[in-house]
Amino acid sequence: MIAWVQEGLFSLACVFFLIFGVHLLIAAYGLDNPYWFVLTFFASSLIILISATLLLGFIIRMVARYKSAKQK
Numbered sequence: 001m002i003a004w005v006q007e008g009l010f011s012l013a014c015v016f017f018l019i020f021g022v023h024l025l026i027a028a029y030g031l032d033n034p035y036w037f038v039l040t041f042f043a044s045s046l047i048i049l050i051s052a053t054l055l056l057g058f059i060i061r062m063v064a065r066y067k068s069a070k071q072k
Contacts, residue, residue, distance in 0.1 A: 007062050014055035021047035 024044035031037045 003065065004062070007058050007065075011055060011058045011062075014051045014058065017047055017051035018055065021045075021051060 021044045024040060024047065028037055028040035028044060031040060
């Protein structure tokens with residue numbers, strides 16, 4: 001039971017950072033300085049990539065845990 005809550009909290013944190021990364025990416029296009037645009041663009045892309053990968057991993061782990069509990 002505690003593992004489900006932990007996975008759920010981690011998934012919510014990943015969704016938060018995914019939304020934050022998308023918001024940062026949209027905000028990067030409003031910048032006037034090309035140097036800051038490039039830095040913000042790549043930083044937001046990295047945030048999106050890491051949070052999406054972690055979210056996918058947590059979802060796969062939750063599905064695997066559900067399938068193994070269903071077989072028992």
